[in-house]
Amino acid sequence: MTAMLVNLTVHGIGAPERPLAPGEEATWVRVDQFDRVLDAVADRPDVRLTFDDGNSSDVEIALPRLVERGLRAEFFLLAGRIGSPGSVDEAGIEKLLAAGMSIGSHGWAHRDWRRLSEGEVGEELTRAPEALARQTGEPVRRVAIPFGSYDRTVLRRLRGTGVQRVYTSDGGLAREQDWLQARTSLSHDLDAVWISDVLGGSPGVRRKTRRAAAKLVKRFRG
Template sequence: MVILAIGGVGRPVRALDPGEDETWVTVEQLERVLDAVTGREDVRLTFDDGNSSDVEIALPRLVERDLTAEFFPLAGRIGQRGFIDAAGLRRLVEAGMSIGSHGWEHHDWRRLDGRLARRELEAAPKLLAELSGKPVQAYAPPFGAYDRRLLSRLRRSGATRVYTTEGGLASRDGWLQPRTELRHDVDQEWIDAVLGERDGLYRRAGRFLSRVARLAQI
């Protein structure tokens, strides 16, 4: 299956981090992708960062298509301008969406130790669970970055699933899940190439199998 990673949608209402505009899509682009995945059991949707557009733009469009998604907010930015607040987090849960952790701020988890690591990997999911009323056990490391040390730590913390951004196929029940990012230039050609034909998904299975072989050494 394919798992899509979506950032912000529509016109930003805050200053974007450097390079963040690369993963910001228009409402029309999102709608075209959602139309393409409606009814597809071999595609999953995820949203990163906890932008206010998750609730204001994405949520109603997901609901009207009977789609669900997993949302990975930054716990440290809950309630800030341009980001989801506690009420929005509960709205997602009430609509049948799932909540995972993207950390506290947008840091590379491989490079953290001590207090900062505990804040990103422990305090963030705890706060998100308290605000949403649901356990938070899935993680999406910022930048999709991971290494053996980080994966070991996430396993010890009880992570049920970890999402990256390597692209390619994902195993439905895998613990480490590669995602394909939506970029600012997503168009119908991209949608057709990534999602258009189910047979096309399996022609890319070589990438997935090579990743499995590599991870077996971790």
């Protein structure tokens, strides 16, 4: 029987320490909301935790709480933001690795990968993971797509770079063995009902139908 997973994405926790882009606040959560999610998944081996954007809250708020609960997570960093105000720095990367966390690439500058210039393609898909590999001391072969924006061209380019796993923002369940992994982002208004819905993997027929249709469009457009 195929193992199914719930992949969750955290973007930011608590008060942001940098200016947010328009709409970005929708994926920031309060500390108490984050604690509630961690408590709900602490005994759920079918739940995977991922973090996007490399915000300083990854190290300052999330890391000690993960360690306290014996949880592991994968952190997808923006290579071009390392050390910037409000972002994870080199010391933070060392802390994540020392605690048993994994590092992946979220690209260089949080660009839409469907709208990259030729020069930006190399920076986002090749230079970024190489820079992170120098920071971590090991190859970086997993990526999370910014904005969840992809098409056939993006997927073809990623396969060409040899990445082992690609994370999206499509929502819903994922099969453990799949190269393309759907994730659900934490939202600013999450509550007990949201947690039950997402972790239960049963969002209702209409939402599942919309998700399936959106995935098909993304995979074959472009």
